[in-house]
Amino acid sequence: MTKYQHQKRVLVAIDCIIFGFDGADLKLLLIKRGFEPEKGKWSLMGGFVKATENFEQAASRILKQLTGLEGLYMEQLLAFGDPGRDPMERTVSIAYFSLIDILQYEKQISHEYHAEWFSLHEIPRLIFDHQDMVELAREKLRYKAAFHPILFELLPQKFTLPQLQHLYEEVYNTRFDKRNFSRKILSTELLVKQKDKEKENSKKGAYYYKLNKKKYKIHFHEILNIIPNPGNLH
Amino acid sequence: MTKYQHQKRVLVAIDCIIFGFDGADLKLLLIKRGFEPEKGKWSLMGGFVKATENFEQAASRILKQLTGLEGLYMEQLLAFGDPGRDPMERTVSIAYFSLIDILQYEKQISHEYHAEWFSLHEIPRLIFDHQDMVELAREKLRYKAAFHPILFELLPQKFTLPQLQHLYEEVYNTRFDKRNFSRKILSTELLVKQKDKEKENSKKGAYYYKLNKKKYKIHFHEILNIIPNPGNLH
DNA sequence: AATATAAGTGTTATTTTGACATTTATTAAG
DNA sequence: CTTAATAAATGTCAAAATAACACTTATATT
Numbered sequence: 001m002t003k004y005q006h007q008k009r010v011l012v013a014i015d016c017i018i019f020g021f022d023g024a025d026l027k028l029l030l031i032k033r034g035f036e037p038e039k040g041k042w043s044l045m046g047g048f049v050k051a052t053e054n055f056e057q058a059a060s061r062i063l064k065q066l067t068g069l070e071g072l073y074m075e076q077l078l079a080f081g082d083p084g085r086d087p088m089e090r091t092v093s094i095a096y097f098s099l100i101d102i103l104q105y106e107k108q109i110s111h112e113y114h115a116e117w118f119s120l121h122e123i124p125r126l127i128f129d130h131q132d133m134v135e136l137a138r139e140k141l142r143y144k145a146a147f148h149p150i151l152f153e154l155l156p157q158k159f160t161l162p163q164l165q166h167l168y169e170e171v172y173n174t175r176f177d178k179r180n181f182s183r184k185i186l187s188t189e190l191l192v193k194q195k196d197k198e199k200e201n202s203k204k205g206a207y208y209y210k211l212n213k214k215k216y217k218i219h220f221h222e223i224l225n226i227i228p229n230p231g232n233l234h
Numbered sequence: 235m236t237k238y239q240h241q242k243r244v245l246v247a248i249d250c251i252i253f254g255f256d257g258a259d260l261k262l263l264l265i266k267r268g269f270e271p272e273k274g275k276w277s278l279m280g281g282f283v284k285a286t287e288n289f290e291q292a293a294s295r296i297l298k299q300l301t302g303l304e305g306l307y308m309e310q311l312l313a314f315g316d317p318g319r320d321p322m323e324r325t326v327s328i329a330y331f332s333l334i335d336i337l338q339y340e341k342q343i344s345h346e347y348h349a350e351w352f353s354l355h356e357i358p359r360l361i362f363d364h365q366d367m368v369e370l371a372r373e374k375l376r377y378k379a380a381f382h383p384i385l386f387e388l389l390p391q392k393f394t395l396p397q398l399q400h401l402y403e404e405v406y407n408t409r410f411d412k413r414n415f416s417r418k419i420l421s422t423e424l425l426v427k428q429k430d431k432e433k434e435n436s437k438k439g440a441y442y443y444k445l446n447k448k449k450y451k452i453h454f455h456e457i458l459n460i461i462p463n464p465g466n467l468h
Numbered sequence: 469a470a471t472a473t474a475a476g477t478g479t480t481a482t483t484t485t486g487a488c489a490t491t492t493a494t495t496a497a498g
Numbered sequence: 499c500t501t502a503a504t505a506a507a508t509g510t511c512a513a514a515a516t517a518a519c520a521c522t523t524a525t526a527t528t
Binding site for chain 2: 003004007008009010011012048049050051052053054055076078079081082083088089090091092094146223
């Protein structure tokens with residue numbers, strides 16, 4: 001067999017949009033790019049796909065390099081391929097987005113890459129089309145979280161309803177009625193109430209909950225309806 | 235500036251999953267592949283991305299080659315990049331899916347590529363990972379159509395409510411109650427009732443409707459709720 | 469004139485939603 | 499020890515949305 005003739009070969013990279021939550025804010029993990037072009041500028045964590053890897057393997061490897069974590073939630077966002085997106089050489093980038101509980105992540109962080117968390121309200125200028133990737137990832141997160149219990153990936157194993165609600169409020173940048181919120185969340189029957197309470201944030205303390213992992217896996221793809229008036233999602 | 239060193243460059247292709255509807259069945263457009271490997275086997279319409287094109291431009295060009303049509307609904311599905319997916323040489327494929335009214339398309343068809351419509355129940359074995367692409371595209375179509383008025387892209391300008399319902403029933407492989415269906419569809423206020431009737435399929439005739447294109451564009455991204463118990467979508 | 473066919477339409481009971489306020493547990497302060 | 503302050507937890511009710519259900523209408527055919 002002969003190879004396909006007269007076709008241009010291009011570089012293929014992965015870029016990871018890594019969202020994290022620390023109990024207060026929704027954040028994005030960025031690194032200072034270590035090589036030219038745009039060396040020293042803020043960038044998504046990325047890398048080239050190796051000859052024997054598929055995209056998921058490459059994304060996992062890159063994610064592990066940066067965070068030290070494995071088995072994270074990960075999903076392909078979109079392939080970006082405008083001819084000039086990397087001025088050095090045409091490079092197609094497959095964007096993945098990932099969700100991390102920041103506090104868990106901090107124990108394992110590799111500091112080799114000067115990674116930093118940025119609140120979504122204070123994102124610096126990013127290289128290439130990474131800004132577009134982040135914006136699209138935010139939209140996709142909002143869309144997906146409106147129908148699927150994806151935001152649990154941002155929380156520790158044990159969490160409280162007020163913490164969960166706070167997270168939803170961060171993602172949708174709005175406030176929910178806590179009575180209606182807890183009714184909807186609990187009606188999914190994905191949560192298991194624990195006996196102990198979290199007492200950092202209030203005198204009374206809030207009961208911890210855990211995911212029912214089995215139900216979570218089984219029902220993950222079903223359509224929930226957690227967000228009132230989901231309205232103008234994409 | 236020097237180029238990125240020691241990285242492998244690969245081919246980048248587009249493959250188009252083209253769904254069509256002829257008033258009766260939901261169908262998929264396939265071609266007989268014209269070159270090796272797998273010459274003569276059934277395949278999605280595809281082609282390599284050219285040096286100056288972005289993905290959308292490449293997908294439009296490829297789509298026009300096959301169908302003669304422009305301005306079709308088109309959306310990136312997913313990038314496929316397993317190392318061995320094309321045995322000839324590593325090729326990344328960006329899959330796009332498109333929606334066409336078959337009867338409109340037939341006037342413009344280019345017969346150069348031996349394209350044929352296949353009912354979704356009778357799809358032949360396809361080359362490479364095209365089978366996976368088609369399956370994923372079907373899931374995405376069902377998912378998207380549950381929340382957005384996307385299926386109108388499969389219909390002619392003028393269509394009847396029974397035709398529309400039939401289309402939804404094909405996509406979801408189920409039956410809907412026509413009273414509830416028409417109430418939901420009409421409550422979107424996206425349809426404009428016409429004065430004339432379609433009289434091929436019944437003695438009484440069914441009123442034609444047209445899309446209110448302006449509202450359609452404005453409200454396209456809003457979440458509708460057309461499908462009862464959307465259940466286990468992805 | 470009678471019949472057959474598919475289109476078109478309305479009601480009701482049930483479920484889901486969104487708006488809203490009070491009670492409870494605990495710590496801190498006086 | 500009593501009081502005050504704080505955030506958590508919980509219930510009701512009216513309105514809206516949904517799902518289930520059957521009859522009438524227009525027309526072509528016989």
